[in-house]
Amino acid sequence: MMIPARQAIPAEVYGGFEMRVCDLPGSRKLEAFAAHNHKANPCYFCKITHDEINTQAAYDVDNFVLRDEWEQICHAFAYRDATTAKARKAIFEEHGQRWSQLFELPGWMPSGCAIDFMHNFYLGIAKEMYMAFLVRGHLLNKDMWRRLEELVNAIQWPSGIGRLPKNLGENHGFAKADQWRRWVNIQCTILWSLWGDDTDMIRRNAPQPPRNAKDVEDFDRSDLTEIYEVFLFASVAERILASKSISAEDVRRGHSYLRRCCHRMLALGIHLLPNHHLAMHYPEIFRLFGPVYAWWLYAHERFNGMQEKVRTNGKGDGEMELTLTRNWVAKQRLHELLVSLPHDATPEERELISRVVSNDRAAGTLRTHMLSHSAALSSIKAPPRIKNFSDLRYLPHPGVYKLLFAFVRTVWPDLPLADDLNVNPQYTTFSSTSSTRVFPFISVDGTRYGSIMDKRSSADRYACVDFGSARIPCRVLYHLERLVANQDIPVFPWSLYATDLGVYVAYAEQFHDAEVIVSEQLAAPVAIIPIKSRTLGDDVPLWAVHSFDRTGIEPEDDWFNELADELDSITN
Numbered sequence: 126m127m128i129p130a131r132q133a134i135p136a137e138v139y140g141g142f143e144m145r146v147c148d149l150p151g152s153r154k155l156e157a158f159a160a161h162n163h164k165a166n167p168c169y170f171c172k173i174t175h176d177e178i179n180t181q182a183a184y185d186v187d188n189f190v191l192r193d194e195w196e197q198i199c200h201a202f203a204y205r206d207a208t209t210a211k212a213r214k215a216i217f218e219e220h221g222q223r224w225s226q227l228f229e230l231p232g233w234m235p236s237g238c239a240i241d242f243m244h245n246f247y248l249g250i251a252k253e254m255y256m257a258f259l260v261r262g263h264l265l266n267k268d269m270w271r272r273l274e275e276l277v278n279a280i281q282w283p284s285g286i287g288r289l290p291k292n293l294g295e296n297h298g299f300a301k302a303d304q305w306r307r308w309v310n311i312q313c314t315i316l317w318s319l320w321g322d323d324t325d326m327i328r329r330n331a332p333q334p335p336r337n338a339k340d341v342e343d344f345d346r347s348d349l350t351e352i353y354e355v356f357l358f359a360s361v362a363e364r365i366l367a368s369k370s371i372s373a374e375d376v377r378r379g380h381s382y383l384r385r386c387c388h389r390m391l392a393l394g395i396h397l398l399p400n401h402h403l404a405m406h407y408p409e410i411f412r413l414f415g416p417v418y419a420w421w422l423y424a425h426e427r428f429n430g431m432q433e434k435v436r437t438n439g440k441g442d443g444e445m446e447l448t449l450t451r452n453w454v455a456k457q458r459l460h461e462l463l464v465s466l467p468h469d470a471t472p473e474e475r476e477l478i479s480r481v482v483s484n485d486r487a488a489g490t491l492r493t494h495m496l497s498h499s500a501a502l503s504s505i506k507a508p509p510r511i512k513n514f515s516d517l518r519y520l521p522h523p524g525v526y527k528l529l530f531a532f533v534r535t536v537w538p539d540l541p542l543a544d545d546l547n548v549n550p551q552y553t554t555f556s557s558t559s560s561t562r563v564f565p566f567i568s569v570d571g572t573r574y575g576s577i578m579d580k581r582s583s584a585d586r587y588a589c590v591d592f593g594s595a596r597i598p599c600r601v602l603y604h605l606e607r608l609v610a611n612q613d614i615p616v617f618p619w620s621l622y623a624t625d626l627g628v629y630v631a632y633a634e635q636f637h638d639a640e641v642i643v644s645e646q647l648a649a650p651v652a653i654i655p656i657k658s659r660t661l662g663d664d665v666p667l668w669a670v671h672s673f674d675r676t677g678i679e680p681e682d683d684w685f686n687e688l689a690d691e692l693d694s695i696t697n
Contacts, residue, residue, distance in 0.1 A: 144413070145237050146420045148244040149400070156238055157201060157228075159221035161399040166221025168399070169197075169235060170406045175399075183402040184387045186380075194235050196220075201228045239410045240403050242417040243426075246363060247305040249400030250386075252298075254359060255308065257395050258352060260297050261342035263334035269319045270294045276318055276654065280311070283650030284573055284584040286673055302423070309363045312356050313619045313626065314654050314669045320349055323659045325615045327353045344394040351389060353618060358386035361625045366407065369418050376411045378625075383407070431456070505644050506568040515563040521577070522602055522639065526557045532641035563603050569647050576601040589649040589672045590642060598629050598651055598670040600636055609635040614667065615660050627672035630656075632665070649674030 145152070149161050152169075159166040167175045171189040173182065182188075200216055205224035207213045217223055227233050258264050265273065274294035282288055287303045290296065299305050322328040331346040346352070365371070365379030387401050414420045435452045437445045466475060517526035526544075533555060534542055543552035565579035575585030577600075590599045598608050608631035619626055633655060654669040661667070 144239055144420060146239045146241050146422055146425075148241055148422070149249075149403075152238045152240075155225075155227070156235055157223040157225035158197075158235075159217065161403075163221055165218065168402060168406075169221070169238075170403075170409070173402060178399060178402050179391065179397050181388070181391065183397075184384055184391070184405055186384065186405050186408075189405075192235075197222050197235050198228055201225065236409075236413065239414055239420050240406065241420070241422045242367065243302050243306075243421045243423055245400050245404055246366075247302045247309070249398065250383075250404060251305050251309050251359060251363070253398055253400070254355065254386075254390070254395075255305075255312075256298070257342050257344070258355070261340065262344060262346070263338055263341060264332055264346070264349075264352065265319065266332050266335075269332070270297065272319060273315060276315055277311075279655050281587070281653040282584060283587075283652060283673065284575075284582060285650060286652060302426070306363075306367075309360055310671055310673070311652070311654060313353075313360050314628065314656065314671070316353060316356055317618055318656055320353060321659060325617060325658050325660050326350075327618050342395070345392075350618075351393065355386055355389050355393070357619055357622065358382045358389065360619075361622045362386060364625055364627060366411075367417055369416060371411065371416045373412070376408055380405075380407050505570075507564045508566065511562050511564055513562070514559045515561055517557040517561055520563070520603065524639070525603060528639060528641050529561065530555050567644060569644055572647075572650055574601060574647055574650070576603060578603060585650060587651050587653060587670070588647055589651055589670075589674060591646045591648045592642075596648055596672070598631065598672070602639060608632070608668070608670070609637055613661070615658055627674065629670045629672070631668050631670060633668045634666075648672075 145155060147155055152158075153160055156169060158169045161167050162175065164175045167173065167178065169192065171191050173189070177183050197220070200220040200222040201224050204213050204216045204222060207216060213223075271294045274292065277289050277293055278291050280289075287301075287307060289304055289307055290299065299308060317327065320327050327350045329348050329350060331349040331352065333346075334341045359382075362379045362382035365375055365382070368375065371379075383404055387397065387405075390397060390401075410420075411417075432449055432453065435449055437448045439445060517529060530542070530544055534540075541552045542555050545554050545556050545558075563578055564576070565581075566573055566575040566585065568574070573585050574588050575582060577586060579585070586601050588599060588601060589596050600608065608629075610629070610631040614630055614632070617630065619628060623629065627649075649672045651673065652671045654671065656667050656669050657663055658665065658667055
């Protein structure tokens with residue numbers, strides 16, 4: 126079949142368009158390409174076939190036969206110019222391409238449509254993995270589902286992080302993409318608690334499905350450790366690829382774990398979907414568009430939900446659309462007002478906006494949303510109503526005054542400071558009663574960090590703190606005290622990937638001596654999962670601390686590296 130060549134457009138005239146992001150069905154309609162279940166053309170990046178999705182060829186990235194964008198555009202014009210339905214059908218069946226009026230636009234290229242990470246990974250790969258192994262595969266029996274529910278409900282979540290359902294023992298799925306995202310963050314710790322053996326490793330024998338179970342997923346369940354590694358690799362890949370900032374090397378590492386995850390599922394006999402193959406094209410999308418925060422659809426889905434709640438009259442002729450538009454414009458104007466007042470704004474106007482942002486009646490998601498906007502004006506923000514000084518010598522924890530005084534003298538060594546018991550007039554007195562205010566919480570770059578003085582919520586009393594090259598989970602008092610960890614804590618199945626996963630294990634409710642740090646060292650909110658080691662016993666409760674900074678955690682792990690080397694020498 127002859128394909129007419131498209132008239133060449135000079136590079137200096139060829140404009141180019143911003144990226145387009147849709148879910149999978151939306152992207153196919155936008156690009157006038159075949160659906161993802163098309164037998165010959167399920168992928169608009171390469172020429173893999175649908176029958177190859179469950180073979181190694183669909184994940185052999187180095188040997189993909191990529192599509193030529195200009196050829197696809199030529200096929201689209203050929204489809205438009207075909208004079209019979211039979212000719213159009215032949216073009217579509219062979220090349221998967223239809224005509225779209227958008228191809229008339231200079232700069233409209235198929236590569237401008239990215240694979241949405243939210244739909245592809247969380248609602249595609251992570252969800253299918255969970256359903257195939259745990260639900261349809263019956264790798265959790267009734268008692269395990271009960272224990273999973275208890276463990277998930279016992280997690281101490283930071284206030285800015287969405288929760289998981291409380292009835293997972295009965296209803297095994299999640300309704301929202303953000304819940305799947307949270308599950309991927311914690312699944313390695315949760316599954317270890319359910320599948321761990323007496324040595325704190327994963328046992329080999331997998332639970333067998335009930336005799337009366339219907340439609341059981343058929344896969345190799347002879348070695349539970351291999352199944353656990355599928356979840357482990359997926360969590361590591363998500364943690365790296367979903368970072369707020371990412372390098373080309375990070376993309377390569379994260380994608381390698383995702384490929385290992387897919388290869389392992391193929392080896393186990395799990396039926397893979399087009400989403401698994403499409404994820405193999407992540408590196409090119411990251412190269413073109415940067416971190417996923419720039420192109421995933423969480424914000425767009427949120428906006429859709431906001432628009433669905435707008436009361437409309439349901440009338441046609443554009444009246445309903447006009448109502449939606451007016452509501453949207455009003456919200457955007459409010460957003461602009463919150464984040465950027467004009468230079469000539471009056472003090473009364475600034476005070477009004479400050480009251481709106483800090484108003485206690487604006488609770489929940491809305492309050493978090495407004496606080497994140499107000500963070501654009503100041504990276505560190507404290508409650509404005511705290512005006513009275515605190516007596517540092519009468520705080521619940523003794524020694525705070527001495528710690529803070531020593532810290533101030535270290536920060537400003539040239540300042541002649543003396544404690545409040547000194548009577549020398551040549552020194553400036555650092556008063557214990559009129560020098561310091563104690564805040565129940567502060568906001569750093571829009572993230573809320575609480576303390577033991579916050580009587581309304583205990584959700585944000587723990588955080589990760591940067592100490593030089595190390596990142597340590599801590600408890601917030603009025604300052605911070607480190608959690609205790611040492612070489613007696615055993616090596617867990619995820620320990621070799623702890624840095625990438627952002628997981629740190631410490632003794633529950635045990636802390637190092639208190640110390641003073643500056644607010645800029647606050648790095649990330651954390652979720653705390655109470656766990657127990659079989660080797661240490663029930664009398665030694667532990668915390669698995671999961672960081673939610675999306676950039677990784679780097680604990681002081683010299684002692685662990687030695688244990689890891691020793692473990693490698695034993696296993697090899």
